[in-house]
Amino acid sequence: MADDSIFSRLSRRDWLKGLAGVPILGSIWFAGASFAGKAKRERKALLETLNIKASPPPPTGPMSGDPIRVGIVGFGGRGEDLVRALGFPTQEWLEARKKDAAENPSDTRLKEYLQQENLNVKLTAVCDVFDVRADRALRSFNSNGNVCKRYRTHEELIASGEVDAIIIATPDHWHAPISIDAIKAGIHVYVEKPMTHNIAETYALRDAVRANPKAVLAVGHQHRQTQSFLTAQDAIAKNILGHVSLVVTATNRNDDNGAWQYDIHPEASPQTIDWERFLGSAPKAEFNKEHFFRWRKWWAYGSGLSGDLMTHDYDRINCILKMGIPKFITASGGIYTHRDGRNVPDVMQINMEFPDFTTGSSQEAGKEKGMTFVYSATLGNTFDRGTVLMGHDASMELGNAVTIYADWGSTRFKKMIDEGRVDPTVPVYQYDPSTNGTDAVTSATAKYFANKGLLWTYRDGKRVDSTFLHLREWLSCIRNGGKPSCGIDEGFEEAITAHMGGLSYKLGRRVEWDPVAEKIIALPGEDLDAILLANEEFVTSPAMKRS
Amino acid sequence: MNTQSLSPAARNGLVVLRLLIGWHFLYEGVIKMYSSTWTAKGYLLSASFLQPVFGWLASDTLIGFVDTANIVALMLVGVLLVLGFKSKWGCWVGIGLLVLYYLAHPQFPGLPQGPSEGSYWLVNKNLIEAAALFVLAQLTTDTYFGIARLFSTSKN
Numbered sequence: 001m002a003d004d005s006i007f008s009r010l011s012r013r014d015w016l017k018g019l020a021g022v023p024i025l026g027s028i029w030f031a032g033a034s035f036a037g038k039a040k041r042e043r044k045a046l047l048e049t050l051n052i053k054a055s056p057p058p059p060t061g062p063m064s065g066d067p068i069r070v071g072i073v074g075f076g077g078r079g080e081d082l083v084r085a086l087g088f089p090t091q092e093w094l095e096a097r098k099k100d101a102a103e104n105p106s107d108t109r110l111k112e113y114l115q116q117e118n119l120n121v122k123l124t125a126v127c128d129v130f131d132v133r134a135d136r137a138l139r140s141f142n143s144n145g146n147v148c149k150r151y152r153t154h155e156e157l158i159a160s161g162e163v164d165a166i167i168i169a170t171p172d173h174w175h176a177p178i179s180i181d182a183i184k185a186g187i188h189v190y191v192e193k194p195m196t197h198n199i200a201e202t203y204a205l206r207d208a209v210r211a212n213p214k215a216v217l218a219v220g221h222q223h224r225q226t227q228s229f230l231t232a233q234d235a236i237a238k239n240i241l242g243h244v245s246l247v248v249t250a251t252n253r254n255d256d257n258g259a260w261q262y263d264i265h266p267e268a269s270p271q272t273i274d275w276e277r278f279l280g281s282a283p284k285a286e287f288n289k290e291h292f293f294r295w296r297k298w299w300a301y302g303s304g305l306s307g308d309l310m311t312h313d314y315d316r317i318n319c320i321l322k323m324g325i326p327k328f329i330t331a332s333g334g335i336y337t338h339r340d341g342r343n344v345p346d347v348m349q350i351n352m353e354f355p356d357f358t359t360g361s362s363q364e365a366g367k368e369k370g371m372t373f374v375y376s377a378t379l380g381n382t383f384d385r386g387t388v389l390m391g392h393d394a395s396m397e398l399g400n401a402v403t404i405y406a407d408w409g410s411t412r413f414k415k416m417i418d419e420g421r422v423d424p425t426v427p428v429y430q431y432d433p434s435t436n437g438t439d440a441v442t443s444a445t446a447k448y449f450a451n452k453g454l455l456w457t458y459r460d461g462k463r464v465d466s467t468f469l470h471l472r473e474w475l476s477c478i479r480n481g482g483k484p485s486c487g488i489d490e491g492f493e494e495a496i497t498a499h500m501g502g503l504s505y506k507l508g509r510r511v512e513w514d515p516v517a518e519k520i521i522a523l524p525g526e527d528l529d530a531i532l533l534a535n536e537e538f539v540t541s542p543a544m545k546r547s
Numbered sequence: 548m549n550t551q552s553l554s555p556a557a558r559n560g561l562v563v564l565r566l567l568i569g570w571h572f573l574y575e576g577v578i579k580m581y582s583s584t585w586t587a588k589g590y591l592l593s594a595s596f597l598q599p600v601f602g603w604l605a606s607d608t609l610i611g612f613v614d615t616a617n618i619v620a621l622m623l624v625g626v627l628l629v630l631g632f633k634s635k636w637g638c639w640v641g642i643g644l645l646v647l648y649y650l651a652h653p654q655f656p657g658l659p660q661g662p663s664e665g666s667y668w669l670v671n672k673n674l675i676e677a678a679a680l681f682v683l684a685q686l687t688t689d690t691y692f693g694i695a696r697l698f699s700t701s702k703n
Contacts, residue, residue: 010697018696021566021630028570028629032577040583106599 042421046428050404053234054431060473061480063120068475071125071163073154073178074170075133077262078192082167082220083137085468088123089113090140116468119475124162127151129274130292132267153277154178158185165216165478167471168192171301172308173282176201183208183215188478190471192220193315194307194498195491198529199520202495209488218474218484219491221315225469228402231431232320232389239360240404240429241391242412243368244321249313250385251305251377259338259346259379260296260308264289283535290341297342299502300535304344306331306501310375313387314352315486315494316398317373320389321359325493326352326373329511331504337380343535346379350501362393362412375501394428404429496520503532550686562692565628565683568676572641573625579618586614594651595658601651620644628683631693638684645677 010018072083080090097110126137126148134150141148151157154174157166158181165188168178176196179189183205196202209217223229235241253259268289275287282300285291295301296308318324333348352373361368376385389396393410397403406413406428416422470486477484486494496513500520504511512521522528550558579585588610594601604613620640627637654660654667663671689695 007697014696017692018631018694021569021693024566024570025573025626025629028573028625029577032574033581036578036581040581043584106602 046416046422050235050240050429051238052231052240052429052431054231060469060476061482063118063472063475063479065120065479068121068478069124069162069164070121071127071151071157071166072123072137073127073157073166073168074174074192075126075128075137076130076169079128079133079167079169081467082169082190082192082471083123083141084113085465085471086121086123086167087116087119088141088146090136092136092140116465117472119472121475122146123148125149125151125157125160125166127154127157129277130265130268131272132265152274155181158182158187163187165190165475169220171278171295172197172303173301174280176205177280179217180205180208183212183217186212186215188216188474190218190220190474191491193311193494194303195219195495196499197303197307198533199496199499200529202492202499206488206492216474216477216484217488217491218470218477219315219486219494220467220470221312221319221486221490221494222466222470223312223316224319224485225466225473226316226400228398228400228431229316229320231402232396232398235396235402235404235429236320236359236389239362240394240412241359241389241396242393242407242410243361243363244359244389244391245368245371246390247317247321247371247373247388248385248390249317249373249375249387251309251313251375251379252382252384253379254337254382260294260302260342261338261340262293264293268292294342297340297344298535299343299533302344303498304502304505305333305346305348305377305379306350306505307498309377310348310350310501311494311498313375314373314497315490316387317389318490318493319485320398321357323354323357323371323373325496325513325515326500327355327513327515328353329497329500329504329513330509331501332508333377333505337378345505348375348377348501348505350375350504352497352501359391362410368392402429402431403427499528499532503528506531506534550688550691553686558688558691561683561686562631562688564679565631565634565688568641568679568683569625569628569634569637571625571676572621573629576618576621576623576625579614579621586610587617590651593661595661596653596655597650617644631689632695634689634693635684635687638680641680642677642684645673645680649673649677 070083070086072079075083080093084090084093094110097107097113100107101110123141123146126134126141127150128134128137138148138150149160149162151160154166157163166178166182168175168182168189168191170178170192172194174197175191175194176198179191179195180201182189196205205217209215236244270287273287273292275292278292279285285300291298291301296304302308329350329352331348331350333345335342335345336347338346352375353370354373355370357371358369359371387398389398392407393412394407395405397405404427406417406422406424408417408424410417410424413422413424413428417424422428474484476482500511500513503520513519514521520528550561553561588605591601591605591610591613603609621644624637624641624644627634628641649671652658652661654669654671656668660667665672690699
């Protein structure tokens, strides 16, 4: 036979040298399969032990029915963002994105935007005290069957009968007055953060909402839509972190825009701006372009770091831990990076104490109780410090992804750490919402990629605008019923906490909340709102006083 | 090229080189195949060079195919080199893979280096391994040490 003739001539040496690779191949295959199999089993066992349910927030209801007629009050930068998310981009924005896409084919922002779901709303009204902005809205939004009218005041807009709901993106000192007027008229409200500008109107707005339950109020904390927050909640509920004693969050910015040093429009003048209307409840002042465009820099109109940016972090953590209003707040800071005449601090540390709060414990009962939440901000440095919830058993890094690291001193993970099955320097758990993937014991390389945000990139059409989701949730509550994730109670907690932060900074002492009376405790003779809104130039040091 | 004219030490050296590189490829392929969560997505998306190409490979529509193709190619190279059968083909497939790996994160001055266990300038281990495969593609030892020996009459 032919085979015989081929192989019969082969010597023992031929067979050895011919087939020596086969056992090598078998060994490599076996080693790889058993190593990877062991890693897989350990990962599975660990995930089963942790038992964290990774899930995105539930979808909101259908957008069917008659279109909801929406009015926008305050058509500045944020107002434009909000109505764009609603489905109404300005012509200028569309032109700019078309140009970007033509110059850079990988810029898919316009394509993604045009694919966004239709929310079935009409933008029927705009109210802005600056003619240029109102005209821009009218130019862009009177097309495709949409009719948009300008109203000089929010009262006229509310009384027009042309709106079912309004979005408020004005300076902070107008948030509550407009919200209250709208809610009392039965108009639904989406109001930007902070919900209010002072303490008294926080109660007044809550009373108005409670008295008019049919009007839906949502506060613009779009972080509530972050895909990973339910997963984080589940990890807390299952006590993976153990007793969380410290939460740290931070703001780091280092540019003019981030420090609220916005552009001043060349056409701004007493003729194009209704200055008295802008001032509203703010102290009387001469027409001032800088105050109008850079209002966040003064307590008269804005709320500084405590109201403007701390509220984001506070609400993000409150949405996961539901710890409510802190018992004590101690704040400090100063104007250290932008000495340009502003009177709100640009470096600020806010320490919030929750002495009776606990997320659970893995140790003997009674050993652990109480938590500090630190918000640390500078407008003079961009080093990313992230958000970390620090527990006895593990730390949770919170961003678009949830990453959990076991702690060296953990009680819960002690055995696993001792046996080498858990390494506290690499994540014990990771949830990546962009791939719906969960993983345990990821490699150093995966950690490197994750830290760079590459594993949850939204380049491939998965980028979701959280503002869109947040507006959609509000519209769904209006259409289908239900409670917004950030409604009046959450907004009340956010606003009171922000005001306590601002007060502590101004008073230079610890500010206390009385949870039974639901009051910020004032010393005899103190008018807390007057202190909070006081607008005197804040002088931080003798050196500055001289300069 | 026939390796019969080489000294036994040189020829055995080539065999050892072929087995080591084959080992490396095969083990990488097997590990990736048995690791359900492995994907090249992170490596591709973090490319510091030719990003449009690697970004395209990492897109949702392609990444599944790219991951499978990578595993199959790694294992194919490993099997051919370890067994000593058509190893010339294996060498060229291996060179193709290594050049892609190199181009995604080339050690060019001015580009981010990413995580690595050493320091490199222009030359890194991917490039050296590709060069070694090029040598092995010229000097095949399959009929000297490999399955091809069973079907060959020359035993070179």
